Structure formats: structure tokens, C-alpha cells
Amino acid sequence: MRKAAKQRGLMQQVLSYTAYGHLPAMVTAGVGFNGELRDGVTQGYALGNGHRFYLPALMRFLCPDALSPFGRGGVNAYMYCGGDPVNHIDPSGKTIVKTGFGKFMKKNNIDLAHRKRAKRYLREPMQAIAEQEGSYRFTAKVGSSYIEVNVKNGSFTYESKIGFDLLSEAARYQKHGIVVSLQEVPLIRPDRGFSSKMDHVSSARVIETPAILPVISQPGPAVLNLRSGSSLHPGDSSEA
Numbered sequence: 001m002r003k004a005a006k007q008r009g010l011m012q013q014v015l016s017y018t019a020y021g022h023l024p025a026m027v028t029a030g031v032g033f034n035g036e037l038r039d040g041v042t043q044g045y046a047l048g049n050g051h052r053f054y055l056p057a058l059m060r061f062l063c064p065d066a067l068s069p070f071g072r073g074g075v076n077a078y079m080y081c082g083g084d085p086v087n088h089i090d091p092s093g094k095t096i097v098k099t100g101f102g103k104f105m106k107k108n109n110i111d112l113a114h115r116k117r118a119k120r121y122l123r124e125p126m127q128a129i130a131e132q133e134g135s136y137r138f139t140a141k142v143g144s145s146y147i148e149v150n151v152k153n154g155s156f157t158y159e160s161k162i163g164f165d166l167l168s169e170a171a172r173y174q175k176h177g178i179v180v181s182l183q184e185v186p187l188i189r190p191d192r193g194f195s196s197k198m199d200h201v202s203s204a205r206v207i208e209t210p211a212i213l214p215v216i217s218q219p220g221p222a223v224l225n226l227r228s229g230s231s232l233h234p235g236d237s238s239e240a
Contacts, residue, residue, distance in 0.1 A: 064078060121175050146164065
């Protein structure tokens, strides 16, 4: 059961949702399940800016997934979150892609607290990237571990790294021990991107080596002659 609180003046209303986002009583329109805008009449949600309409009471979409039944949408064209709304969300109304990110982190012995934070902050941006055709890449620092995430046409592969790419000037975002460095990612709506849940940080590197002042020697006669328009070259001591 999921709970959300709404502030109304000095009163606080607590709403309890089922895993599929259903409420036992009718409520007015406003922000509802998973932060989506709820329709006050149907109590449903127009996900993906109206791409598909979802009704929590029925636990299904009202129109089929264009990628079903033989594509990434799966056999059931009306299913919400692949039948697993506890571990997935579907803000776009499109197919849910299982990234395997949690399994990779667990296999690499990343502690549970960091795994939960990583999934909380990265799940929605990774879903948005998976919905785009093409190849993309970013690096995530989860606790003390660095993971390069590669996405090709919705399929995810992972590789352990020893750090961020020092040659990259890509944008970085961080939150509670989770940092991402964006190398090659598609354009993502602000409400679904990394910036929607994480804070932007500068990728500029701080040079800790103390500055060394150059030694400037006094110019000789030849240099003076050159500055005054002479055709003499350094090392030529003859007069003009």
C-alpha cells in the first residue's frame, strides 16, 4: 500500500493507494498516483501526455500498446507495468523495459541502501532512454562503485569501471551518494530526466597543484630590434 499526503490549509489528507494506484473513494482532480495528474471524473491517468489512458480500478490501460503482441510491449497489450507495479512505473504509457540494473548491482556486492537509492533516482530516466532508438551511454557512481550503462535500442548492458571518464565534460547529477555522468544520452523531458530527482553539479575539475610562475628573462638587443621592426633574427648581433 502506498501513501501520499496533501496539504490543504492547516489540514493534511492522507491517501492510501493500492499497488496499481487505486483509491477506495472518489477524490477531486489533482496530482495523484506516482505524481501523475489524476482525472477527477474517471479517477484515471492520461499517461505520456495523453499517449494512453490508464484506469487503476481496472488495473489496465483502455487502449492497446502499439508494440504488442509481438514487440517489446509483450503478449498482453493492456497490461500496466508488465504486471509488476511494485518494482516498475510507467509514466509514458509505453512498454516497460526490465533494465537488470538491480541484479547487476547486487551481483557486484553494492549494499542494499545504495541499490534502493540508485533505483529510485535512475529508474525513470533509464526508462525514458530505453524508449528511444539508438545507442546511448552514461556512467553511474553508486556508493564507491562505478558502473558504465550502455543502452542500445532499449537493451541494457553494464560494465564495472574504476572511475568517471576524466576526459568527459558531460553534465553530472548527484543525490545521496548516487552520481551520474552523462556521456551520450537522448533528450529527455525535464520531468523524466536525471534533473527531476537529482541535483546538477559542475563537472569542472579542480587543479590542486600549486601554480608555478614562469621566469621571464629580459629581452636582449636582438629582441629589441625585432620589436622595432628590424629584420634581424635572434642570434644575429649585427647592427641595422
